[in-house]
Amino acid sequence: MRLSGEGGDARAYYELHGTLAAPRHATALDKPVGQWLTNIRRPGGLGKDPVRARRRAQALAAIDPDWNPGENGWTVDWQRHYAYLAQLLAEGGRLTAIVPGVTRHGEDVGRWYATQRRDWNPLSDEQRERLGELGVKAAVRARKTSAKSPVAPTSGRGAAAFQTGVAALAQYLGRERGGMPGRGHVERLPDGGEHRTGVWIANQKPRRDRLDREQLAALADLGVDWAK
Template identity: 40%
Template sequence: MVGTSLANRLAAHLRRGRQWWLTCEGRVDWPRLPVGATFEGEQLGRWAAGQRAGWADLVGEQRELLGALGIEGDQVLAAAKATMVAKAKTSRADRFALGLAALAAFAEREGHVRVSRAHREDGLALGTWLNNTRARRAGLTAEQRGQLEALGVTW
């Protein structure tokens, strides 16, 4: 069952979509509506694109209500959404390991770990990573702090 607040937001977006449709006398080209289009403060373009991309996830009643406004599913948007969802997420531990490996390569090559904030190493913003890691050292495990200190990182 859809939560009450989610149901209320869906109803509000549908109302805005209907108001826009009525304002345009039913002549809305939803596929060409820019994603950034707004109507009465609502991000109508973004909402419409989301409905078209997630068409397969909608229940029959939702499809009927949207269909009455001329909104239909879009296979290209649905495929793009599926691709985004399928992208593997990198865990914190994996991101740390990538940063640590890049820092180790830098330290071996340069002989120090004084990385400029703008430095990139193998596509990784190493300087930013190191700066952020230092700033968030309280969230590191003792093992992670030890690994960094072994490379010469000072706090």
């Protein structure tokens, strides 16, 4: 891996998108910069020489301090949408106008923003703090009525549980850099809770046909082979 060459592609991508949280299919200067960034975020991806690996990480951090969101405990997908939301607001957009269907670089930032407000509690303290700096707050939940369908809250809990699992896995990989956790591994979350990350990742494979494209992409970005 030659950081000098791919680093130029990464810088070109950042200049266009304002983030290095690129999806795997992303290109810059006709080069597969998204796949390259995905590879180097994986355990050992920066090389076996610790001095050289540290130098490469510093070069990427000079472009984007959040180039490896797993070290913060969240996914590349989350970081990318957060960056795009911040950009929309910096350009004069208002949170009230960022609704599902509002996109940036092909990403539905409005839908993501609504999801963060709805699934506020499972977010880490730092995620909530970063969103709060943009003026984002948890959604005010409407009172349940007998006429309300139970599908929405069930779906919301499922989405929140998946996000928590991905964040726990990203946290583990960012720390251990030694492959997937064993089935018995329990990850301690930033809020002090515990997550059975080993069991969770093992349970995702049998139900992969029920995962949506974004969920599969989040797992693939973390190096889960069967999600690619």
